[in-house]
Amino acid sequence: MGTREFSARLNQEQQPQNRRIEDAPEGLRHEFIDLAFHVFEQATEIDERRLHQIIVQSLGGLPSGQPYGGPRRECSREISRVQWPRVYDLICRLWVELPGGLHNEYRTGVNRILAGYQIAWDMGEDGTLHRLVPPAVQAQINAAFRELNQPRFVTALGLFQEAMNAYDDRPQRGRETCANIFDALESTAKEVFNMPTATFGNVLTEARRQQAMVTETISVLQKFYDMANGHFRHGMTTPFALRPAEVDFVLVSCIAGILLFVRL
Numbered sequence: 001m002g003t004r005e006f007s008a009r010l011n012q013e014q015q016p017q018n019r020r021i022e023d024a025p026e027g028l029r030h031e032f033i034d035l036a037f038h039v040f041e042q043a044t045e046i047d048e049r050r051l052h053q054i055i056v057q058s059l060g061g062l063p064s065g066q067p068y069g070g071p072r073r074e075c076s077r078e079i080s081r082v083q084w085p086r087v088y089d090l091i092c093r094l095w096v097e098l099p100g101g102l103h104n105e106y107r108t109g110v111n112r113i114l115a116g117y118q119i120a121w122d123m124g125e126d127g128t129l130h131r132l133v134p135p136a137v138q139a140q141i142n143a144a145f146r147e148l149n150q151p152r153f154v155t156a157l158g159l160f161q162e163a164m165n166a167y168d169d170r171p172q173r174g175r176e177t178c179a180n181i182f183d184a185l186e187s188t189a190k191e192v193f194n195m196p197t198a199t200f201g202n203v204l205t206e207a208r209r210q211q212a213m214v215t216e217t218i219s220v221l222q223k224f225y226d227m228a229n230g231h232f233r234h235g236m237t238t239p240f241a242l243r244p245a246e247v248d249f250v251l252v253s254c255i256a257g258i259l260l261f262v263r264l
Contacts, residue, residue: 019120019132021244022171024084028117032087033075035109036094043099051097055079058093059086085170088121088129095127103127121170131168137252144255147262148184152191156258159184167251174247175240178232181254185261192261200225212264224253 033055040051052071056063059078067074079087091110098106110123121129133141141164148157163180166173186200193203204225208218229235231242232250242250 019118021120022084023119024087025117026080028113028119029079029087030076031113031116032091032110033072033079035106035113036075037072039098039102039106039109040094042105043102045099046097054094054097055090058090088170091123092128095123121168129168129170130164131172133248140252140255140259144258147259148188153188153262156184156187156191159187160258163251163254167247172244172247174242174244175232177247178228178240178242178250181251182228182233185254185257188258189261192264213260217260221257224257 036055037048037051040046041048046054048071052067052075053063055075056078059082061078061081064074079090095103095106107123107125107127114121114123120132122132124130144160145157147153148160159180163177163184166176166180182200186203189200189203190196190198193206195203195206198206201222204218204222207213208215228250230237232240
């Protein structure tokens with residue numbers, strides 16, 4: 001059983017919304033340094049001295065030629081000093097230095113540590129960190145990605161991916177998340193109704209004329225369109241002030257809308 005395996009399992013049932021979002025606890029930082037040296041010891045391409053240089057320089061420090069207490073100790077000192085987003089930047093940075101054969105061990109170790117400290121990110125198979133969401137929401141995200149992975153939805157898919165990148169970022173870019181996911185919804189709707197130069201409002205008018213949806217569904221989408229224009233789109237009338245829970249609401253609602261239009 002690997003380090004953190006048992007304690008991480010104890011936290012697997014912790015709901016994503018209750019996990020830490022903007023934090024990198026001291027213990028997590030030191031455990032990560034231990035993991036990094038353990039995994040890289042198996043890589044003949046990078047020795048301990050080179051790993052020490054990569055870590056310290058990635059954190060904005062100047063590596064010592066003869067680090068006091070050794071390379072691990074200096075790396076722990078450096079990672080203790082940086083702001084929390086830099087810790088997660090480093091986790092992703094080291095992925096690209098690893099030989100492919102060690103990616104799985106590294107990813108497994110990272111995720112055990114993140115789960116052990118109840119952190120709201122998880123390292124994916126692409127070596128990037130993704131914000132954890134409830135399983136039902138993740139299923140919707142996966143479904144939307146599959147549905148948009150068609151040539152006719154190429155624009156919507158690009159906007160969808162930009163929205164998820166902003167959502168997963170550290171710290172999260174809330175306005176970009178909302179703006180891009182709504183633009184993905186609008187692009188999808190325009191493609192489905194074959195109205196390439198229309199606005200989302202124009203599409204709703206046409207949907208009403210065709211009776212493509214029940215009146216109440218169109219009314220909900222209209223109110224959501226009004227909210228988007230007022231709070232995070234180009235014509236926004238107030239500074240962006242949506243709370244993280246509201247960003248979640250916008251993301252999930254737009255994904256549901258994308259699936260609605262694609263499946264009409």
